[in-house]
Amino acid sequence: MKTNSSTSAVIIANGRFPRHPLPLSYIDNATFIVCCDGAANEFIALGGTPDAIVGDGDSISEENRKRFANILHIVHDQEINDLTKSVNYCIEQGITDIVIVGGTGKREDHTLGNISLLAEYIRKVNVIMATNWGLFTPIQSNRVFQSFKGEAVSLFSFDPEPITTYGLQYPLDNRVLTTGRAYKEKRPFRNQAC
Amino acid sequence: MKTNSSTSAVIIANGRFPRHPLPLSYIDNATFIVCCDGAANEFIALGGTPDAIVGDGDSISEENRKRFANILHIVHDQEINDLTKSVNYCIEQGITDIVIVGGTGKREDHTLGNISLLAEYIRKVNVIMATNWGLFTPIQSNRVFQSFKGEAVSLFSFDPEPITTYGLQYPLDNRVLTTGRAYKEKRPFRNQAC
Numbered sequence: 211m212k213t214n215s216s217t218s219a220v221i222i223a224n225g226r227f228p229r230h231p232l233p234l235s236y237i238d239n240a241t242f243i244v245c246c247d248g249a250a251n252e253f254i255a256l257g258g259t260p261d262a263i264v265g266d267g268d269s270i271s272e273e274n275r276k277r278f279a280n281i282l283h284i285v286h287d288q289e290i291n292d293l294t295k296s297v298n299y300c301i302e303q304g305i306t307d308i309v310i311v312g313g314t315g316k317r318e319d320h321t322l323g324n325i326s327l328l329a330e331y332i333r334k335v336n337v338i339m340a341t342n343w344g345l346f347t348p349i350q351s352n353r354v355f356q357s358f359k360g361e362a363v364s365l366f367s368f369d370p371e372p373i374t375t376y377g378l379q380y381p382l383d384n385r386v387l388t389t390g391r392a393y394k395e396k397r398p399f400r401n402q403a404c
Numbered sequence: 405m406k407t408n409s410s411t412s413a414v415i416i417a418n419g420r421f422p423r424h425p426l427p428l429s430y431i432d433n434a435t436f437i438v439c440c441d442g443a444a445n446e447f448i449a450l451g452g453t454p455d456a457i458v459g460d461g462d463s464i465s466e467e468n469r470k471r472f473a474n475i476l477h478i479v480h481d482q483e484i485n486d487l488t489k490s491v492n493y494c495i496e497q498g499i500t501d502i503v504i505v506g507g508t509g510k511r512e513d514h515t516l517g518n519i520s521l522l523a524e525y526i527r528k529v530n531v532i533m534a535t536n537w538g539l540f541t542p543i544q545s546n547r548v549f550q551s552f553k554g555e556a557v558s559l560f561s562f563d564p565e566p567i568t569t570y571g572l573q574y575p576l577d578n579r580v581l582t583t584g585r586a587y588k589e590k591r592p593f594r595n596q597a598c
Contacts, residue, residue: 319537319558325516346512366513
């Protein structure tokens, strides 16, 4: 078992295994890789070696369960999913920066759950989610993003708080985006938003 | 152009074209098929013939634009997406029951947008969304669902209203599920929920 001296980790969640170069590059460059137990079999089959496997343990093969017994962390808790268990595990290990990959692309209820959970995780740890289609960055207050002309950006809000953007082609000026009531796609991103 | 004497329609949205038998069966049995313009090329290439194509018209091929000119309904409105334009078109045609397919599976911002828009549509028309992974049914008040023991069901709430379920293995009793703050998967579904 590798000792984790890093403060960053990549979590491979139970969704569709990444195919796009962006999430794959996070895996390739990771210093510490945590697999949700449903993702471990595929990652291992592709030649990967996780540093930890976390979950309720009902998805990992018997072979991998034995082979990786020393890094398998079983958490029985019906109230939280394997991704949250993995995030909690990382925080317990002193990790401060997490990139989640494989969090989407299969069951949409899991996709919705995993994305909305970013709003929980960001209270405790720096976290982004990289998918085959883009990057999710949860924000709690003002934030500046580097961008380029023509980049597509979508904004979602879980709280009925007014949002103001700068540098977008179609700006928001103190506007409330309530979930389920409004969906705004702002593109292209011209400069930066905060 | 087929005259639509039906009150039901299937809308094929711009996401991943359906592969699962459930959404495909809705297409096969549809009496009126509306394609969002980004979905029209693939549906036509697969041998389908839409009854209407709705959207901003920037995704349909030149060939199909000419071939289907008489059923192409271009709507320029930056504030709503092609799915909403298609739903509005159906309502204008007197449609009362809509099944949306192809609404997920590509860009997650579109997936989130399309799913959350169900909460808008249900105020005006009966609507469900069938995906390769399941069925989304927006509800506004009490509702009874037929089910079977072992069926997986997930509940999401866009409003901070208390929810009570009956017949689930892990019931909710007057519990608020706030989006982004709580995600509950309740399975298996034992009987019915309302």
